[in-house]
Amino acid sequence: MADLNILFTSAGRRVSLLRSFRRALDELALPGSIIAADAGLSAAATFVADEKAQVPRIDHDGYIDALLELCDAKSVRALVSLVDTDLVLLSENAQRFEQLGTTPLVCSAATNRICFDKVSTHAFFTDNDIRTPQVLSDAETEGLSSDDFPVMVKPWDGSGSAGVHVAANAQELAFYRDTTPNAMVQRLVVGDEYTCDAYVDFSGTVRCVVPRRRLETRAGEVSKGLTVRDPVIIDAVTDCVDKLPHAVGCMTVQCFKTRDGSVEFIEVNPRFGGGHPLTIHAGANFPKWILQELTTGQCDASFDCWTDDLVMLRYDAEVITQGSLIR
Amino acid sequence: MADLNILFTSAGRRVSLLRSFRRALDELALPGSIIAADAGLSAAATFVADEKAQVPRIDHDGYIDALLELCDAKSVRALVSLVDTDLVLLSENAQRFEQLGTTPLVCSAATNRICFDKVSTHAFFTDNDIRTPQVLSDAETEGLSSDDFPVMVKPWDGSGSAGVHVAANAQELAFYRDTTPNAMVQRLVVGDEYTCDAYVDFSGTVRCVVPRRRLETRAGEVSKGLTVRDPVIIDAVTDCVDKLPHAVGCMTVQCFKTRDGSVEFIEVNPRFGGGHPLTIHAGANFPKWILQELTTGQCDASFDCWTDDLVMLRYDAEVITQGSLIR
Known part of the structure; x- marks a missing residue:
């Protein structure tokens, strides 16, 4: 071989x-x-x-x-x-x-275009009956009353948490809209935040979903996370990823589960996310499945192959090398 | 034993x-x-x-x-x-x-009090002829002209980079002063930023200084750093730490080296800093020296025991454990 x-x-x-x-x-x-x-x-x-x-x-x-x-x-x-x-x-x-x-x-170019900018993602969600927090038009933004705060302000072409701000009141909203390039204003969801790793096999079928609850973040990336086998989230993520045109491999789906039990989607990153190592440690071995599909056309993926209630606690490790090697 | x-x-x-x-x-x-x-x-x-x-x-x-x-x-x-x-x-x-x-x-309570709040630190620097960027009074802040920007706004009782903002103009300055509790305004230094690890032995003598240039930061902590054997910085840090009343162990000193070659001090943390592992990898084995002093009253510390031009590149590693162990 x-x-x-x-x-x-x-x-x-x-x-x-x-x-x-x-x-x-x-x-x-x-x-x-x-x-x-x-x-x-x-x-x-x-x-x-x-x-x-x-x-x-x-x-x-x-x-x-x-x-x-x-x-x-x-x-x-x-x-x-x-x-x-x-x-x-x-x-x-x-x-x-x-x-x-x-x-x-x-994934297909169509899926990558949907996921890349937050305006397209929002349109995909609303067109496909996938719950997502309301994005406010300029008129709706101007009409916010003090009860409507806090709200989110973020660049529609941003990546991760870069440039994402929570505006607590009209003054902060005005400031962040002024200083955020390509700002969009979105209602804030209150609930538990999840990053879900979905494995889509080479034929386009969702074969596994691992919800990871965000316990703590640092620089916009998860620093403490927990696997949670929640069938409501797993079903909602499967449905969401199924509706994307020709997804494949690792899809990283951000969502909230609100107090009333509904799942609200924020964004989809059609690639391995930073917090993915927890999913692998839990037993959902996406790298192995990819290698299996590449070599045999089949893989071991399944919805129940991973350990629930497993925690990842991240810390800084380091590579040490000569300065001359990075110049 | x-x-x-x-x-x-x-x-x-x-x-x-x-x-x-x-x-x-x-x-x-x-x-x-x-x-x-x-x-x-x-x-x-x-x-x-x-x-x-x-x-x-x-x-x-x-x-x-x-x-x-x-x-x-x-x-x-x-x-x-x-x-x-x-x-x-x-x-x-x-x-x-x-x-x-x-x-x-x-360290002594006196040194810890000097280091803990940024107003006391600034007073210590200016009283001891240690160069540091000017802290602006309210009147001086009101009198800033557009040429004076950008300036720093930070809480005088803050830790690390928490709440530290660079205000690019009068509008941003007003916003950050309003929204930062215990805000102080300080002139911005332009130059290379260094974190220096100074080892002070149990008798109070500075025995080693390792300047680490910050190449990149993440969430306010160094993510890429480089050891630099710069005698001007080493002498300035030794002088600064010598002037603190009864420092001991690892002192973590933040400073800039400006284009004209002067060293401007920002703060001193009288404890191991987050980026310290580079210093240990470079050969300045502070942990070993501490253990030697505890057991024999003497240690191997020296100013020239470490490797110049060594790079640390940090990445996220993870501990994986059961959810029940963190509840």
């Missing part, structure tokens, strides 16, 4: 995820390398992968060509992106990778 | 630091346990220590008594706090710990 080399682009700090792919290769006794690419030389994950590569920035014209060249030179079997910003581009160029024998693990 | 049990309070996410103390015990072939205490049950470091303990919150009346009880029950040889908020209290109660045979690794 040819080596099962996996290329991760925007590898960044995803050390734990890359190590899980490394373990999955070993567990399945598959020959292959984990290759970590990043635009910078100082991405921690590039120092723990089997091989590293520097690629142009995503907004550089030569980005896709550089990835194609790398996939060809390294006989890459599958390509995984770990940020939002190149997903549309990768899906538009999927055939070029496939011609080289590289499977880009990306 | 009695066991060299070390108790860390507010252990939080300090997994790497606690492991370094564990390694130092092993390297010196000292019997002893690393005990991690925290007010919460979900502190990652408590799951990697040899033993864990839950203590009341620092603002609870029973905090000191609970620590004393723990030190007595566990025959604790030394106590190390990893946050700012209990340092004054611990130094005021130092004798009570010493009577039990526990050495609290804290």
